[in-house]
Amino acid sequence: APPAAAPAPAAAAAATGDRGGDAEPAPPAATTDAPGATADTDEPVQTKEQLAAALAAELTAVDNDSIAKKLSKLQATRRDLTSALKWADEEPDKRMKALKPADRLQLATQLVELAAQQETVADQQHALVEKLGVAEGTDEEIEAAFAKDTTAQAQRAKLEADYASFDAKAEKVLDRLSKPMFFDSPAYTAQQEQAYASLVAKGKKQFADGQTANEIGDKFTLATVFMTVSLFFLGLSPIMRRYPMKATFLAMGTVVATGSAIFMFMHPLA
Known part of the structure; x- marks a missing residue:
């Protein structure tokens, strides 16, 4: 069948x-009837x-x-x-x-044959374990026995490969019955990965731009501090009685103010 x-x-x-007999009826669809409209509206x-x-x-x-x-x-x-x-x-x-009935029957026959081949391989694996005398042993004892016998270890690897190949063939047969879900398709996965990579790149760029802006802001803050110091020196110059002191504070304030201005104009936000 x-x-x-x-x-x-x-x-x-x-x-x-659900199309089953026990499914509850779906709620009625919303309408655009104006308030006061009756159920008899055409x-x-x-x-x-x-x-x-x-x-x-x-x-x-x-x-x-x-x-x-x-x-x-x-x-x-x-x-x-x-x-x-x-x-x-x-x-x-x-x-x-x-799929036509004949095609479905052919697929079912292939699945049955693959299952029988897998069962044969499983029996051979069990016989190999019995041959080593550890059929009733624990997993650790079985692994130790195979580790001592390289020939048996190679035979087990071949049987495991055969079993896996039958699994792969069965998957191919089942793929002919139904396609994978949309979220399992390679195209959907690639699309989501591309969107994720784009968001990551955009986030890294914004983070780098933010760091650059913070560095520029810190430099401007330092320039304003030096400018404040220069204003302090220039403000002290007029109240000094001795001319050498006036000249000294005036020179210091001028040098610091000039250096601060040059420092500020060396950056993009100046």
Whole structure:
């Protein structure tokens, strides 16, 4: 008999409604009826997706572009999620219907043969352990026995490789019955990794720019400190009675102020 179709994921069943006899009825869809409308209204009932599309069309024209962009992203995310759940619910049935009964019988026959070959390999592995006299031993004793016998160790490695090859062949047969989930596909994984790498690169760039800005800010802070010191010297110069002291403070203030100005103009924010 042909194998039964693979069950849909639980998330898809919850989103689309289980088709089993014990499933609860889905809640009624929202409508755009005005307040006071009765159930006898002849206007067609709109689904949540139709209401969301109508709301997006109205809010797209608002003056605030950021709100419109966020709404568009939200709608796209909802559409992608709905499509993924629908795909997960319908894909197994489509794959099974695409295979003719003869093809399904052939796949089932291949799976049975592979299972029999794996069982034979498992019996050979058990016989090899019995040959070493450690069939009733612990895992440590079995490993120690194989470590002492290189020939048996090579035979076990070959049997394990055969068993793994049968597993791989069985996976290929099962892949013909149903495609992998969308989040298991290489394209989806590569897309997510690319988005992650882009965010990491953007974050590193912002961090480096922030460090550069902090360094420039620290240098400007140092320049303002020197400028304050120069103003202090220039302020003391007029109150000095002796001319040499006046000249000294005036010269010190001028030198410090000039150096601070040059230091500030050497940086981008000057």
